Amino acid sequence: DTEVTQTPKHLVMGMTNKKSLKCEQHMGHRAMYWYKQKAKKPPELMFVYSYEKLSINESVPSRFSPECPNSSLLNLHLHALQPEDSALYLCASSKRTGNQETQYFGPGTRLLVL
Amino acid sequence: GENVEQHPSTLSVQEGDSAVIKCTYSDSASNYFPWYKQELGKRPQLIIDIRSNVGEKKDQRIAVTLNKTAKHFSLHITETQPEDSAVYFCAASINNAGNMLTFGGGTRLMVKP
Numbered sequence: 001d002t003e004v005t006q007t008p009k010h011l012v013m014g015m016t017n018k019k020s021l022k023c024e025q026h027m028g029h030r031a032m033y034w035y036k037q038k039a040k041k042p043p044e045l046m047f048v049y050s051y052e053k054l055s056i057n058e059s060v061p062s063r064f065s066p067e068c069p070n071s072s073l074l075n076l077h078l079h080a081l082q083p084e085d086s087a088l089y090l091c092a093s094s095k096r097t098g099n100q101e102t103q104y105f106g107p108g109t110r111l112l113v114l
Numbered sequence: 115g116e117n118v119e120q121h122p123s124t125l126s127v128q129e130g131d132s133a134v135i136k137c138t139y140s141d142s143a144s145n146y147f148p149w150y151k152q153e154l155g156k157r158p159q160l161i162i163d164i165r166s167n168v169g170e171k172k173d174q175r176i177a178v179t180l181n182k183t184a185k186h187f188s189l190h191i192t193e194t195q196p197e198d199s200a201v202y203f204c205a206a207s208i209n210n211a212g213n214m215l216t217f218g219g220g221t222r223l224m225v226k227p
Contacts, residue, residue, distance in 0.1 A: 031213050042203050042217035043158065056214065090157065094213060100146045100165060101213045105157040 002027060004106035006091050012112045015081060021109045023074040023091030031055075031101060032074040034066060035090040037108070043090055049074060081113045116141045116208045120218025128226050133194050135221045137204035138186040146207035147180060147187050148215070153200045161202075162189070194225045 004025045013019050023032065031050045035043035048056035049068040063085075065077040074091055088108045094101040117140040127133050137147075148163035164171045164178045164187065171178050175194075180187040191198055204218040 033213070040220070042220055044217075045215065048213050050213065098165075100163075100207070102148070102160065102163065103213075103215060104160060105150075107157045 004091055004093050004104055006089075006106040006109050008109055009107065010110050010112075012114065013078065013081065014114055015083075017081075018077070018079045020078065021076040021089055021091075021111075023076075023093075023106055024072055025093040025104075025106075026072055027093065027095065027104075028071075029093035029095050029104075030071070031094045032068065033092040033094070033103065034064075034074070034076050035092065035105075037088040037090055039087075043105075047076075078111075081111075083113050086111055086113045116144060116206055116214075116216040118204060118206050118216050118218040120204050120221055122221060123219060124222045124224070126224045126226065127194050129194060129196060131194055133189075133191045133198070133223055133225075135189045135202055135204070135223070136186060137188070137206075137218045138184075139206040139216075140185070141206070141208055142182075142185065144206040144208050147178070148205050148207075149178060149189050150203045150205065150217075151200045152203065152220075158203060191223075194223075196225050196227050199223055199225045 007022045034046040037043045046060045047066045052068045063080050067075040090108045091106040092103045094103040120137045145166035150158035151161045152158040175192045177190040201220045205215040
């Protein structure tokens with residue numbers, strides 16, 4: 001398995017709903033990431049997990065809650081979202097090459113908050 | 115923190131021509147510079163990267179150059195094809211672990227047949 005996978009591909013939710021996004025990789029990568037991408041904009045980093053521990057939280061609102069149950073799996077729990085949270089949510093994982101981490105992205109979950 | 119500027123925001127070329135996209139970064143500590151291609155509705159895909167101890171890297175029709183002194187790096191695509199049409203993002207990483215990528219604003223490349 002040489003890819004990062006994400007489910008679901010599309011998600012529509014109301015502002016009172018609770019939902020979760022799932023990301024999986026079986027490449028033995030040590031770090032996993034959540035990004036948010038609005039239309040015609042670059043990806044914006046939300047969270048970084050390194051060795052299953054949260055290492056970076058880019059001041060993301062608490063209505064987004066990440067979870068890393070094991071080294072292959074990354075979840076993003078969503079609760080009480082706002083319409084402006086509608087975006088493409090990308091997961092990535094990275095492998096170490098020398099002193100650098102090369103990041104590979106999943107296909108994303110397109111989220112619409114009504 | 116790091117700031118990455120990317121130009122142009124849109125680029126239109128004829129098939130077979132070359133395309134050049136330029137990025138500048140602000141933090142001299144940045145030492146890893148990947149380029150991603152994102153087709154409409156698809157994931158960003160890593161197409162080439164360069165580390166600060168290298169000035170140029172080539173992979174078939176794609177090349178990246180880095181000028182550490184001037185803090186800028188460029189993507190060169192030769193013999194462009196319609197399938198090269200996409201949004202291209204440059205990025206810079208500020209630390210050795212490389213897990214804090216700062217992206218440029220993106221360039222929409224259109225290759226006309």
